[in-house]
Amino acid sequence: MASLMIRRTRLVPIGPAASPPQHPVDVLVESGIVTTVASYLDPRPGVEEYDADGRWCAPGLWDQHVHFTQWTLASQRLDLAPARSPEQVLAVVAERLAARPGVPVIGWGHRPGGWDRDVTVSELDAVTGETPVVLIAGDAHNAWLNTTALLHLGMPVRDSVVRENEWFAAYPRLVTLAGSDGTSPAAFRRTLDAAAARGIVGMVDFEFGARGQEWAERWSQGCDVLRIRWAAYADTLDEVLEAGLHTGDPLPGCDERITIGPLKIISDGSLNTRTAWCCEPYADAHRLEHPAGQPNLSGQELRDLLARAHAGGLEVATHAIGDAAVAEALAAYATTGAHGSIEHAQVVGRDDVHRMAELGIRASVQPAHLLDDRDITELVWPDRAERCFAFRWMCEDGVELALGSDAPVSPLDPWLAIAAAVHRSDDEREPWHGEQALTPAEALAASVDGQPTVGVGSPGDLVLLDADPLAPHADSAAAGAALRSMRVALTAVGGRVVHDAL
Ligand SMILES: [Zn+2]
Secondary structure, three states: OOOEEEEEEEEOOOOOOOOOOOOOEEEEEEOOEEEEEEOOOOOOOOOOEEEOOOOEEEEOEEEEEEOHHHHHHHOOOEEOOOOOOHHHHHHHHHHHHHHOOOOOEEEEEEOHHHOOOOOOHHHHHHHHOOOOEEEEEOOOOEEEEOHHHHHHOOOOOOOOOEEHHHHHHHHHHHHHHHOOOOOOHHHHHHHHHHHHHOOEEEEEEOOOOOOHHHHHHHHHHHHOOOEEEEEEEHHHHHHHHHOOOOOOOEOOOOOOOEEEEEEEEEOOOOOOOOOOOOOOOOOOHHHOOOEOEOOOOOHHHHHHHHHHHHHOOOOEEEEEOOHHHHHHHHHHHHHHOOOEEEEEOOEOOHHHHHHHHHHOOEEEEOOHHHHHHHHHHHHHOHHHHHHEOOHHHHHHHOOOEEEOOOEOOOOOOHHHHHHHHHHOOOOOOOOOOHHHOOOHHHHHHOOOOOOOOOOOOOEOOEEEEOOOOOOOOOOHHHHHHHHHOOOEEEEEEOOEEEEEOO
């Protein structure tokens, strides 16, 4: 842990009761902790000084939901996000294969949820021939594989996409197909540096199939930049419990910046794959095997996992997107006494939010998804759109909100999340259910891992911002645009500068 002094900075108030000094102050961080805040401080021998020149100082930002390896890989994958139809995807793939014949293709980011037909493996085979091709949908809950790739990954041949648990199980084997290029320590380091440049000081890593050991190795290879909470899945739960590790403990072999996070459970599917488990059928239920989606595990299985994690001193992060899944997860928290979060909570009942507040369960939400899911929601959940991304209800009830990106589902950029929560539109259209929007102050407070205004005793996890994030604007569009393009001048973790553009 390091020391530094920031001169002439204005403290951003976090929380409704905060009233930091209006004038610029000097902030001293010693051994990783803020020890003094004053109008002027004498220089300290050996402590590096940074002149903020009036810039705004806030607690460092957290991304509470990241798939770190996938985000690192996504930047190197064939980008399918612009494709608007199966035909467009096939054209992009054909172009890539013509440019690099015989080289396996991992594509990422198409949104089949809005297409008017289901895709087939045969049409993909017709374009790809024998070269393995895996096209991962932008919600990560299904993938369109050609026959060669299905065989290579040991999955039964079929003429449709691979969904949910079958896909999650196959995912870690992708490296056997595409090689592990793109997951070198240098590639991970670039991801961490880019996050630091957006003001991120920490993230919760929900990578599928990852082991804590992988982070420990990376840590010693120059990837000890930010704070990391490493989440275990059910398949590594035994290992974690046997080692006697609790949420908050340092990862073995590392320092206190990287800790054991929660147990992650994926209790239902997603909106785009029509597998999120809802109380009411989807509008296009006639196309679906399960008209209202379905749970990925039974209520008993869910409660057993929560109970085991809780008894072993682990928090739980339960992925629940549909309202039925949210209600079931809350019931499981209530029965077992487990602590933690609902991840996503994309569509909720009003009572579910009351219950979440009562139980002290955190809502870990990804506002940027509302930009991507706006149109598909109006298509398949038109009857419940006003209950989607219900951040205002959560705030009203006192539910602890924690913003994240779910990168690579949306980019690892906290300012995109904050702007989306505030404006709820990223085009010329009016805010989508603007009554559920957050104020900039609320969105920022939900992005700093519960830290108050920077003061004595704060961790030395700080950002310096070129503009006041809480500056008044004419409307939410202007506020959103300013937040979206926020420039971060400096980021420090435990007093150590990890991004310096002062
Ligand atoms: Zn996720």
